[in-house]
Amino acid sequence: MTKTEEPSFRDRPKNIDPKGFRKWVYAKKPKGKWYNRRTAVSILLLIFFIFAPIIKVNDNPFMLLDIENRKFIIFGVIFWAQDILILAFLMLSFIFFILLFTVTFGRIWCGWLCPQTIFLEMVFRKVEFWIEGTVAQRKKLDKSPWTKEKIIKKTAKHTIFILLSILMTNMFLQWFIGPERLWEIITGSISEHYKGLAIMLGISAFFYWVYSSIREQICTMFCPYGRMQGVLLDKKSVIVAYDYKRGEPRGAKTGGDCISCNRCVSVCPTGIDIKDGTQLECVNCTACIDECNIVMTKINKPKGLIRFASVEGIENKKASVWSARTKAYTAVLVVLLGIFVYMLASRPTVEATILRTPGSTFMETKDNKISNTFNIRLINKTHKEAVLTLKLLSHKGKIQIAGSEIRVKDQGKFQTIFILTIDKKQITSDKMEIQFGLFNKDKLLDKIEVNFVSP
Ligand code: SF4
Ligand code: SF4
Structure with missing residues (x-):
């Protein structure tokens, strides 16, 4: 397509020499309209990165990926482990969005939105420009012997890099454990949190290594998304x-x-x-x-x-960006988003799971009745406390719940045991299907089917 100045550019990365050694990239500090725009976008994204887990929406973080408790809050909407299918559609929609975006606008994600580029170009590289100066000054400094100036500049740069890496790791951890838990760990005694501290230091060391040494090689050699461009x-x-x-x-x-x-x-x-x-x-x-x-x-x-x-x-x-491929990806994306929105809007406000208590079978009473013991687990997905009633819909029976009532805090979980007793006359098989209804006042929220066992 164009006259090639160095025939090797398609054979090996520009930052690798013919012998396979790394060639350090001394990039000049950019300036201009696009760099200013990118700086503005990066500032917004850094604000989002730092504050998204701190900002509260209805007493919950705006973003939280609590893997330990299988609770994910995305833009203020809570997803529990039971919502995994809805989350799968959200992830699929995101992947298709990236595909469509890449087919249409190339690798714009990498330069403008990817955390690796934002931290490298807008945080760490700026520190380097500030301390070590222009390309010529940086090259000279790197080649010079360990003079007083070099020791001061390199120590200052790497100290700031280490502190930034630790800060970045802590901000990153907020996304997974929340700011309160993070603060608890930071202010708690080291002996109580030595594992967390070790993980934090390990991740910080990795970030420091990436931003002080590996740098652009993440994008050119390791990132699978970059490899998909072809x-x-x-x-x-x-x-x-x-x-x-x-x-x-x-x-x-x-x-x-x-x-x-x-x-x-x-x-x-x-x-x-x-x-x-x-x-x-x-x-x-x-x-x-x-x-x-x-x-x-x-x-x-x-x-x-x-x-x-x-x-x-x-x-x-x-200049049209529309091709058969972009149209097909757009259609798939619209369908996926439609399914996601429908599933999100129609998911039950209270999720109930009823299982027979492990190890239990049935009990026969003197008055010709059979009872089974069940475990009930509830998740309240609303922002109001729910006082619920459990009724047997398919048969006549008596439910005795441990504790006086089913009260589930907003966005909370509840678990208890109950005994269901049914008259023998109603039993049609030794493993009979029964149906419970979960009510909030008179409103039926969910129906749950389980087996009732008898002799
Ligand atoms: S910056 Fe110089 S070398 Fe590069 S495209 Fe423009 S004129 Fe050509
Ligand atoms: S990475 Fe691409 S867009 Fe950025 S300076 Fe190099 S050639 Fe230009």
Whole structure:
């Protein structure tokens, strides 16, 4: 498609040398319209990341992924283990949304929304720019012997990186255990929480390693989503692209708009040359768009030599993103979201499970009656305390509940044992199906079928 400056770019990543050793990417600090927009988006996402588990909606966190208690709160809506099917549809919808988004807008998720890029480019890299300066200053510092200046700068940078990693891990843990539990662990004695502390330090060490050393290799080598670009992108996908029709032939005096200054390469956090065409290492961060726009302004050419465009848009000036694939993905996404919304709206407000008490069979009474013992487990999915009544719908019988009533706190769980006694005359088999009804005042909330055993 374009003239290739380094024939090896499709054979090996730009940050690996011919002998297989890492080449450190010294990216220039981007500046421009797109970088400002990305900074604004990142600030919003960082605020969301920090405060989503802290903000309360009806006394519950806005976001919580409590794996231990199998309780997930997503945008204030609570999902219990029993809602796993609804959650599965939510996850499927999310996956299809990402697929549709990628087919349409390429790897924009990576450059703009992915936590790895946000923390690397908008937090850790900014600290590095602040302490170690420009590309030339950073290169010089890395090559220089351990002078006083180098020791101070490197110590300051890595100390801040370690503190940021610990802070990030704690913010991350909030999503799984909630801010109250996190505070309890932080303020509690180390001997009580040594396992939690070890996990926290382990994750912090991993983050520190990623952001101080591994960096862009997560996106270019490890991330499976990046590897999927080859099958997801097509000629209609809008990606960060070099307009080779306008730019070629390169060079100030050759007629094309590209002056081969390579400033677009100097800002790239993955070290690639966008002029080589679409590459899986491109995270669509838009830094090269900003840098090339600065060059175009200086040489009095229109901006947008590198811009968001599809291959079809560059070749034929067509800009439609709709293809058979995007239409099919949209249709599937609408169906999945429809099913998810329907299931969410129609799920019972109180979820009840009744099982015969393990190890028990039946008891025969002197007055010709049979009794079975059951365990009842209830989850109240509403934001009001529920006082419930259990009735036998299929037969006549007597229910004796341990404790005087069934009272379930808002968003709470309740568990007890009860005995059901039925007259022998009503029994039709040794394993007879019976049906209970769960009522809130006179309103039937749920019907539950179980077996009643008898001699
Ligand atoms: S910054 Fe623009 S002009 Fe300079 S090499 Fe890159 S594409 Fe060409
Ligand atoms: S090629 Fe451009 S958009 Fe892609 S990662 Fe490099 S700087 Fe970002």
